[in-house]
Amino acid sequence: MAVQQFLRFQCHEFDAHFHMVRDGLKPYYALTKTRKEHDWQTGGKPTATFDVDGETWHACLDYDDQPIVPWDDPSYRLNTAYLYRIYIVCEDETYDDERADRSKRVKGGTITYRPRWPGMKKRDDETGEVSEVNGYMDLGLPYLDAQIQASNVDFDRYPDLLAEASAAFGLPRRYFHEFHETSTIVDAAVYVRVCRDDSGPIYAPDGPLARIHSLLEGDRSGYRKHVEDNRDRPGDYVATIVDDERARKLIRGHRIGKEVKHYYLKDPETYESDEFGHHPKLEVGYQTSVTEETVYWDREDGLDRNDLRRELEETLANVLEWAGFDVTGGGRYFGDAYFDPDDRERRSLKLVDCPLPKIESEQEAAVMCLWGDMKPSDEALTKFLLSDGGEVSPADAADGTGYCYDTILRAVDRLEGFVRHTYGQLEIESDYAAEAMIKRVRSAGEQFSREIGSAAMQVAEDAQGVASDALDTWRTRYDAGIECDRDDCRLLLKPRLTATDREHAREIAREAYTAVCERFSSHHGVHIRVELSDGSMIRWRNLMEAFTNAPDHDAILEHRRSERHAEMDERIERSQLEALRLKGRRATR
Known part of the structure; x- marks a missing residue:
């Protein structure tokens, strides 16, 4: 763990659900009051301006129908169950002077309010059929789910941003002093922008993104995805996903699945070389689809935003370092409206020696060791797995090679470290191991x-x-x-x-x-x-x-000379004993 000056990484996308439980549906009723009191016909959508931390923000309120059946409870005073949206955008150099709901919201996003209560039901608009609502968190009591989806805002600022934007439309700030422990984060990302001429080592075929995929992913199990789109320009979009299991192998102690990607804005060639849009981003984002853990906003007994941010930043810092970049900043980075290559802060991040060469060495050693000791059944199984593109069971392998089922299982045991046997399926340990073995198979005839x-x-x-x-x-x-x-x-x-x-x-x-x-x-x-x-x-x-820590050369020669002399003495002694035995046999005759 290194405590030093690190480049300040920029927070990018963010998506979280804040559960407002303490006051039940009172915040929802406050939004409904604002909706009813506003003249939508003549005034259009309500707008507001508010300030947070010295920044001016513009907001716009909207609402939408949803097929939710109103809560059948005496405390619920409405005949509807609308959801409400507040669009927010920061008035900075990227602001396009549009109303918040029409703006590109480069720094900004959307807050969506949804009422929640026990046993929610929905009605089909066409059939009128009523059914249970799936996919929401039933806490056994009424509450308001405030989902905020935004970008280019520091993660820790969202509660204040949520409170001030909502207060602009009649919601008292006291509703936002506390969030339930079930509040969760579903998306978050941090990035740096790197100079185009220097970013090649990141996305190169033997760079960290490609090696993470080929060395950490089995070829037929789990979720694997590696995308390379170089059609318009080298490194236009190169991304690899690491699930939570591989995240632990990449950096010990990590528990969250992530996507690491190198990409450009649309049409970067329309920007001059001294403009930020000409240069790519390297970004690390949280991937809920490949993570079994839940990330909470604030939780002592589980992963929360602090753990998430640390893992994202450590992964980004290590990938940069493995690609030869200085993680304290420097001329190989390019600034934009939100990322400053000269902005550093002292903090604690875990930097590890790149594990990829180590993994490569282990896998290559396993392949080399196996190749020299393979039995015919081992070679047949290996070639079958290398040539097959689908799921393979031991029975499939037996049919494909002509060997019996038990022989295949014994071959699998001998090929441990190269062939993985899980859930009745056989697979090669990794893409790298497969490629290394293919080279061995092909080179055998060329040796x-x-x-x-x-x-x-x-x-x-x-x-x-x-x-x-x-x-x-x-x-x-x-x-x-x-x-x-x-x-x-x-x-x-x-x-x-x-x-x-x-x-x-x-x-x-x-x-x-x-x-x-x-x-x-x-x-x-x-x-x-x-x-x-x-x-x-x-x-x-x-x-x-x-030359370091090597035994003295003369001592080595003397040791070898002694070994040879000992061997010669042993041979002479065996010869003498054999001669005595022959002499004894002749005497008995």
């Missing part, structure tokens, strides 16, 4: 030709007198690939030769260090990943680490 090709190329270069530098020689010796311009490093060296043990891996890395320094005069930004014979993976993010 021999690649080795012959490498040798032939080296012979040809020697014959023609072509000089290879140390790095080329190292690549040939260890059949190594080099991945360039990654988000997390300048070069990633990937020798395909398997190291016998950790010390052997160090030797490979030390040779790489010498070769890299000879070509580039520096090893800065060069990583290496080496596979061990036991299937595990070592990744050094600094080639000097191959």
Whole structure:
């Protein structure tokens, strides 16, 4: 948990239901009184102006019929059950001078009041049939549900905004001093605006949005969604959804499902490069559809707005950091009417090392380990799952591979970590694991030709007198690939030769260090990943680490020399014993 100066993220969309229980339906009756006293015919919709925290706001009242049967209770004095709406808009630089209900309400929104009581019923307009109302919270007593849907307002300001807007139409502010503990939040989002020329690492194919999806989502279970629309421009709309289970894996302690998206306003090309609309947003929003938890407005025994805001901001801060952005601000951000790249505040946010490379390493190691030890039934099941696009049960896999049901189950047990077995369905652990295994399957047939090709190329270069530098020689010796311009490093060296043990891996890395320094005069930004014979993976993010905490070289040589001598002594002793046994047999004859 880091307590430091962080960039102040801008609150964006917000949607919450405030339950006003203490005064029953009195606030609703006050709105009804305003409606009845206003001359709608000649005066149009009622409007008002009010001030909150030094800002001037414009409001407009409206109402609408709903098929709710009036409450059959002596205390209910109305023959109708209208819902009321108050449209609000802030008079700032984005205000379009329109009446609040006609305005775009860039900073503003709508407050909707709905009366609630026990056992609510509705009537079908066509058939007249009366039925129960589903989907509302029945608290066993009458109350008013005030739903506020707005944007670009700090979350904590909504109670004051709700009270002042309502007071402008005759509702006393005392009704808004307290909300019931069942008041809930159904949508909330925070964002930053980033410079167009710098935002590529966020939405790139190997950037955090794509990797979150491919590494954390199983291929056939749960809810998965990743959208990339680059038709009009790169990164025009790239979004990925993390459900509550994956949110916990992404940042430990998180419990709320979220959507992370990079997107532009409509027609950004109509803006100049020095205008905010030319540049995209990175936004993190709460997703109720993939969250089992309920988020309350204020609740000691559950998640509330403070937990929600913390998770949204921590996710946004970490995604920015994983993409190489400074979370304290700087020139890679672009300001707009509400987001200020120079506005910072000291607060506590959890920053974690990017878990995606770690997950990738674990999954790749599992794939490599499995590939070397696969039985024919394992290979058949793997290829079947890789080629199939629908839901697969163990019985389906048995039919598709020709192996019996029990053999398939044993194969599934052996493939733990690569194949997931849940609720009678089989699936590959993740998209990344699937892609890694596909590469293994395809490369198996190419391995021999690649080795012959490498040798032939080296012979040809020697014959023609072509000089290879140390790095080329190292690549040939260890059949190594080099991945360039990654988000997390300048070069990633990937020798395909398997190291016998950790010390052997160090030797490979030390040779790489010498070769890299000879070509580039520096090893800065060069990583290496080496596979061990036991299937595990070592990744050094600094080639000097191959020299750190390593045993003394002379001691290593002496240890190896002692091992060889011990082995020779053991062989001599076995030979002598065998000779004595043979001599004894001859004597008995």
